[in-house]
Amino acid sequence: MPNNVDQPRMRYSIAAIILHWIMGVGFLLMLGSGLTFENWDNMPQDLKFNVIQWHKSLGVLLLCAVALRLVLRFIIKPPSLPAKLSNLDKIAAKAGHWALYAAMIIMPVSGWIMVSSSSYGLPTIVFNWFEWPHIPDLAGNREIRQLSGGTHEYTAYIFIGLIALHIAAVVKHYIIDRINLLPRMGIGKTKS
Ligand code: HEM
Ligand code: HEM
16 A cells, blocks of 8 residues: 655655746746846836836745745754755756755845945835835945945846756757656645
8 A cells, every 4th residue: 555654755845836836927027127128228207117116025025935945944854855866966956956046135135235325315114004124324326326236237137047057958958868847836736
């Protein structure tokens, strides 16, 4: 009789799965909106203003979500990686996941520093719901504004590269190694 009690857990916790997919969509919307308002030269001013307010609102909520996700990750350990993966693939998977977490933190934190050090002093009102405070003592600090702006921009490109690699890795494991990782993230059934 199959006994699954001692089997290692095959999938992420339901909380990790829900957060993974909601945040995945959220970060893609953030990258899409940021690149749009930065590169659309003749974007109407009022639309640009509204999109940036929306970008800031979703961005700080994603910062809270990544904090929650990391706390949960320490409480509920992720399932161990499939034994069929080579040691190199296991190291690459872990490094890739931590690099994604780093980008998920650096992006909103650099955005927060950027708006806190701006000389405009525009508040961040999260979806007209509550005010997210600025980091104190930074207002009007040009050096910090420049540094955080550069970090925000360049990390965005690195983040896009990491997401592309992440998806490519899932496809590579599916096609070449014949390992379907998607059920571990809640898409489809795991084999028992
Ligand atoms: C913004 C987009 C995304 C981000 C930031 C992201 C981030 C992450 C992170 C950090 C993990 C590791 C979870 C952990 O161990 O705590 C993970 C796992 C995973 N992701 Fe994504 N992800 C994104 C999009 C996607 C997409 C589009 C797919 C579908 C191809 C996908 C499929 C998976 C799968 C299957 C796993 C489980 C890997 C395993 O077997 O351990 N992700 N993702
Ligand atoms: C959560 C993840 C975030 C992502 C993925 C993201 C992504 C981006 C991208 C791709 C750009 C365009 C960069 C460029 O080409 O220069 C941008 C610009 C910007 N972001 Fe974010 N962002 C995030 C969070 C935030 C947060 C939390 C804030 C503020 C509270 C913020 C405020 C801004 C501002 C003000 C700009 C315009 C910068 C300028 O005019 O120089 N972002 N963002």
